[in-house]
Amino acid sequence: MKEQCLIIAGEKSGEEHCLSFLPTLKANRPDCHFFGVGGDELAANGMELLYHLKDFSSWGFSEVIGKIPFYFKAFNHIVSEVKRRNCKVAILIDFQDFNLRLAKKLSKEGVKVLYYVAPQAWAWKAYRAKVLEQTVHTLFTIIPFEKQWFTDRGVKRVRSVAHPLWFHYKDKLNVFNRSRTFSDFSKELRIVLLPGSRRFEVSSLLPEFIETIKELKKNRKIKVAMVCSSNVGQALFDPYLEHIDSIYKNEDLTNALEWADCALAASGTVTLATAMFGLPTVVCYKSSFFNEFIFHTFIDYDGPISLANIFRGKRIFPELVQEQCSSYNILNGLESMMGSQSSYENISHELSEVLKSVQGDDFEVGVYMSSVLKESYDEV
Helix, strand or coil, rough: CCCCEEEECCCCCHHHHHHHHHHHHHHHHCCCCEEEECCCCHHHHHCCEEHHHHHHHCCCCHHHHHHHHHHHHHHHHHHHHHCCCCCCCEEECCCCCHHHHHHHHHHHHCEEEEEEECCCCCCCCHHHHHHHHHHEEEEEEEECHHHHHHCCCCCEEEECCHHHHHHHHHHHHHHHHCCCCHHHHCHHHHEEECCCCCCCHHHHHHHHHHHHHHHCCCCEEEEEEEEEECCHHHHHHHHHHCCCCEEEHHHHHHHHHHHHCEEEEEEECCHHHHHHHCCCCCEEEECCCCHHHHHHHHHHCCCCCCCCHHCCCCCCCCEHHHCCCCCHHHHHHHHHHHHHHHHHHHHHHHHHHHHCCCCCCCCCCHHHHHHHHHHHHHCC
16 A cells, blocks of 8 residues: 655645655655645645645635635545545644644544644643644644643653754854854944834834934944845835844845844744844834734733743743833843843853754654654554
8 A cells, every 4th residue: 555644734834844854754755645735845845735835824814714615625625635545644734723623533534643833732722732632643842841731731742843943044053153252242232123024013113123223322332234024015114224234134134143242023933043043132022902902812821922932931032012112121121131241141041042942852753754654554
């Protein structure tokens, strides 16, 4: 019987996750046929696409509602293909609202479900841990404390794996050495602004970032760089360019992180990147009134919001949320990390621990998945 393996990567980030282990998986199971949901890169790696991930993408509540008929149709088609092909293993990557339902259905059909990137049940919808305990063969986590959290709640096989940013940056980080010292900062401080990749983020955070820069320039010599997302129109950035010494595009983010001494950043994955490169960062978050209402109404979570802080289990980066995002508070946040040599050395130590933790356990995901495939088809 020809080996068949379903892969569901319904978002671009999921495709990137998959590319971190698929080459090893294919090398170990060269005769296995992979099919499911993915993007152009997975197709280029030989995966048969039942649906392109672009078909699954949706932004905002109203767009999700409009796509419900499509999701139901795709769900049923995927299940029927799994049955028709006598598929024994499914790799479901993040995309939790769709994939958790699919995991329940496939497990009832006797399919071994490998669930990659655990849903953040510790933040909200904790009942999902029970769903995973009942339906998945193996759960893969990318945040250190999640392994113990899910194990304590009955999930039998939990593996901690490297965060995808580690795979993205590891070649650079293995040779990168931050040579500038605290004494260099007192002569000239280099700050990179990371105002986000959405219009709302940039329009609400960048004015406060610039006010912070103006205040800093009154008392010390600084150089300022900014990373501009191609997702945001240039017109949003133009009024502030006179205060910026250099501009980096998204694809040049690594160069900006290597150049800077510290950062002001919108909350998001980029704050884990700044931590990995050893940059003290003030993290700012603003959202619309509607999103804030939804968060406080339905999500029972009051822990840290930035990934670096979540990885360490404490607030090593200052976090400023909503009305707290003022130039006064941003300055105080910078001062708490960069105001003295001891505070800088302390934050540097914490960031070195973050860098260790993003690398996960000493564990080869592709090799493990190939062993599950082998045992599943050997049982037939």
